[in-house]
Amino acid sequence: MLCHGGGGGSTRAAIDLAAALARRGRDVRLVTLGRPRWTLPPGLRHIVVPSPHAAHRPFDGPWDDTAVASIAGIVAAICRSERIDLVHCHYGLPFAAVAAAVGDMLSPTRPAIVATLHGSDITAAAGDPRLARQLGRDLRRSDAVSTVSAAYAALLRATVDVAPPPVVVPNFAHAAAPVRQRRPGAAPVLIHVSSFRAVKDARGVARAFLAVRRRLRCRLLLVGDGPEWHATRKLLRHRSGDVRLLGFRDDVPSLLRDADILLLASRAESFSLAALEAMAAGVPVVAPRVGGLPEVIGDGLGGLLFHPGRSADAAARIVALLHAPVRYRRMAAAARRRAGDFPEARTLARYEALYCVAVARRMAPAHAAP
Numbered sequence: 171m172l173c174h175g176g177g178g179g180s181t182r183a184a185i186d187l188a189a190a191l192a193r194r195g196r197d198v199r200l201v202t203l204g205r206p207r208w209t210l211p212p213g214l215r216h217i218v219v220p221s222p223h224a225a226h227r228p229f230d231g232p233w234d235d236t237a238v239a240s241i242a243g244i245v246a247a248i249c250r251s252e253r254i255d256l257v258h259c260h261y262g263l264p265f266a267a268v269a270a271a272v273g274d275m276l277s278p279t280r281p282a283i284v285a286t287l288h289g290s291d292i293t294a295a296a297g298d299p300r301l302a303r304q305l306g307r308d309l310r311r312s313d314a315v316s317t318v319s320a321a322y323a324a325l326l327r328a329t330v331d332v333a334p335p336p337v338v339v340p341n342f343a344h345a346a347a348p349v350r351q352r353r354p355g356a357a358p359v360l361i362h363v364s365s366f367r368a369v370k371d372a373r374g375v376a377r378a379f380l381a382v383r384r385r386l387r388c389r390l391l392l393v394g395d396g397p398e399w400h401a402t403r404k405l406l407r408h409r410s411g412d413v414r415l416l417g418f419r420d421d422v423p424s425l426l427r428d429a430d431i432l433l434l435a436s437r438a439e440s441f442s443l444a445a446l447e448a449m450a451a452g453v454p455v456v457a458p459r460v461g462g463l464p465e466v467i468g469d470g471l472g473g474l475l476f477h478p479g480r481s482a483d484a485a486a487r488i489v490a491l492l493h494a495p496v497r498y499r500r501m502a503a504a505a506r507r508r509a510g511d512f513p514e515a516r517t518l519a520r521y522e523a524l525y526c527v528a529v530a531r532r533m534a535p536a537h538a539a540p
Contacts, residue, residue: 171188171198171200171258172184172201172202172257172265172268173185173202173203173260173265175203175207175218177206177207177394177420179288179441179443179444180260180261180286180289182443183260185200187258190514191521191522192213192215198214198215199217199252200214200216200217201217201245201248202217202219203221205218207418207420217248219244220244230291231263232300232301232304233267238264238268238271245257246271249280255281255282256282256528257269258285259284259286261286261287261291262287262292262305262308262309265285266311266312267304269283269308269311270311280532281532282531283311283312284312284315284524284528285312286318287317287336288318288440288441292326292329292330292440293325293438295329306331312334313334313531314334314337314525314531315334315337316339316521316524317336317337317339318340318341318462319440319441320462320465321440321462322441323337337524339520340466340517341441342513342514342517343447358388359388359390360379360388360390360432360433361390361392361393361426361428361431361433362390362391362392362394362432362433362435363394363432363444364444365395366395366397366402367397367398369436369437369438370396370435371435371437372398372399372401372402373398374435374481375392375433375434375435376405376406377405378433378435378484379406379409380405380406381482381484381485382485382488383409383412385489386489388412388492389414390409390433391425391428391429392414393418393425394418403415422444422447426451427451429451430453430498431453431454431473431488431491432448432453432473433457433484434456434463435457435458436457436458436460436461437458439460439462441463441466442462442463445457445472446466449467449472449473449505449506450505450506452502452506453505454474454498454501455472455473456474456475456487457476459478460478463475467508470501470504471504471505471507471508472501472509473501473505
């Protein structure tokens with residue numbers, strides 16, 4: 171299992187998948203480019219690839235050949251020493267190129283390659299034809315390709331010349347918090363969980379919260395960090411008594427015990443583990459109608475969707491929901507049921523089936539990398 175370090179969503183998904191497969195008796199190595207910020211489950215075999223090349227590199231940009239070759243050399247050595255049969259790459263940049271280079275280094279005994287794209291890797295290619303061509307060339311060297319939502323599978327097909335066609339395998343929530351018990355008279359709590367990159371639009375969250383706060387007493391928990399953190403904090407400075415900036419946390423399920431609504435304002439979102447985790451805890455989600463969010467939330471099921479970029483629309487939906495206690499309780503219960511549509515067992519079964527397909531393609535005499 172090959173992924174970035176740090177605290178991004180693709181890293182979290184890869185860690186959860188690796189741990190779940192290991193619990194099922196699979197022999198798994200988690201290989202990360204730099205150290206992950208998430209706490210790793212005990213017993214998971216973890217190898218860190220030094221990441222000087224990744225120190226200041228954006229997630230949505232190209233990687234130079236020197237960096238790719240350096241990472242690929244380390245991964246190829248791991249594959250040889252650990253007798254790896256299959257490499258599952260999480261995130262297209264730079265791992266599709268790394269996997270292709272590993273295949274060249276280890277041919278003709280290379281492992282099967284599965285590539286999962288998680289979001290910004292696809293939208294980056296959609297905005298850069300040269301990057302799309304490069305990503306397409308690298309993905310065509312894989313034996314199987316997947317992404318986490320139908321919306322992003324469609325965007326990938328429209329943007330990148332990729333074969334085999336991408337398979338949709340949704341994420342799963344690795345833990346559910348106890349259901350929030352709202353205390354009569356207590357101020358409602360909104361929570362936002364993100365990497366605070368521009369695409370997550372944390373400032374849009376701040377504007378929506380301020381609009382809600384003008385109409386009712388409430389509080390906001392901001393979880394995460396990143397380049398937009400200081401600008402978001404500045405927007406909220408005159409309401410600092412109602413806002414807690416918690417920084418990066420890997421105990422989000424426990425924080426959800428204090429939350430009434432998860433508020434997102436992402437400009438693009440392939441899936442959102444934060445939304446799924448909130449629903450599993452019985453916390454409705456208010457989020458924009460973008461990307462894979464409608465597939466995860468379902469308008470009126472796990473939460474409410476609003477028009478992207480319209481903070482006033484988000485605020486109106488939050489206020490209406492909080493002013494209707496019976497409707498809120500029904501939606502909280504529906505959110506937990508909706509989260510049940512994304513079980514761990516189903517995701518594991520789909521990935522294991524995809525692994526079988528990838529290995530069969532790798533072993534087939536007619537299968538050759540272009």
